[in-house]
Amino acid sequence: LKTGIQDGGQWDMFVSLVEKYGVVPKDAMVESASSGATAYMNKLINVKLRQYAANARRLFSEGKKSGIQALKEKTLDELYTFLTTNFGTPPQVFDFEYVNSKEEYKIMKNMTPQDFYKTQLNNILKDYVSIINSPTKDKPFMKSYTVAYLGNVVGGREIKYLNLEMKDLKDLVLKQMKDMEVVWFGSDVARYGDRTAGIWDDQSYDDEKMLEMSLYMSKEDQLDYSQSSMNHAMLLTAVNLSEGKPNRWKIENSWGDTNGLKGYYLASDTWFDQYVYQAVIHSKYLSKEQLAAFQAKPTILKPWDPMGSLA
Secondary structure, three states, X not given: OXXXXXXXXXXXXXXXXXXXXXXXXXXXXXXXXXXXXXXXXXXXXXXHHHHHHHHHHHHHHOOOOHHHHHHHHHHHHHHHHHHHHHHOOOOOOEEEEEEOOOOOEXXXXXXOHHHHHHHHOOOHHHXXXXXXXXXXXXXXXXXXXXXXXXXXXXOOOOOOEEEOOHHHHHHHHHHHHHOOOOEEEEEOOOOOEEOOOOEEOHHHOOHHHHHOOOOOXXXXXXXXXXXXXXXXXXXXXXXXXXXXXXXXXXXXOOOOOOOOEOOEEEEEHHHXXXXXXXXXXXXXXXXXXXXXXXXXXXXXXXXXXXXXXXX
């Protein structure tokens, strides 16, 4: 009730939505004012959800349980209308026009969102897995995990992670990027960042020296004591290597092109080590042992575990 709904979510939530509903090219469903600035819309949705919670509990306490289902259906109908007013209604069919690499005009008529996903993306999302780095005692490395009650589609893909040491997570990221493929990742963007300059670098700030007091906390302690958690997802688009090892990373963000360098940011490798928690990797890059560990039955984490948060 305090936090309500927010933008974003876990990678597996995205996969569940796409596999159920499909996708469309952007020109088949253009951006709206609300899709580009969701804060006020989210605020109103949360008001409606809290109103529903209050009314549903009141009906229950008054012994009017039969009215709760009707209230639920009415609330969902109102919220659906509200969302389509803000975003528009997703097209059921559309024509996909394009020019191929041979400069030939092509058109695919009467495509459904599911058709588009299956024919143009070849169901590729199912081949990607979430790798996390959570160096806490409750999550041994080379084990898989899920979070209780976390999900967005009934019968959808299970929210699941493989916990690896940072060096192993980074090796997988580099393998994928060396094959010219970007990497979706989750991090804590509230730490050591300059939004205007477009930089995340823990070495650029020396609060301890300025304040003459120790502020250091290990990554483990920051997770265990709510000092840090995943709160934003972005794309790793490039990496700079020095003697074969990364020293800085190029990031594509979603905060508009007035921040950073037209929406692109730079992160130091030390910041990456400390504040990157998750990366989505194609399963072909995992070793046999890593893949087997991911496919094993996951340990169920508490609903409030920091690995379950990501905006």
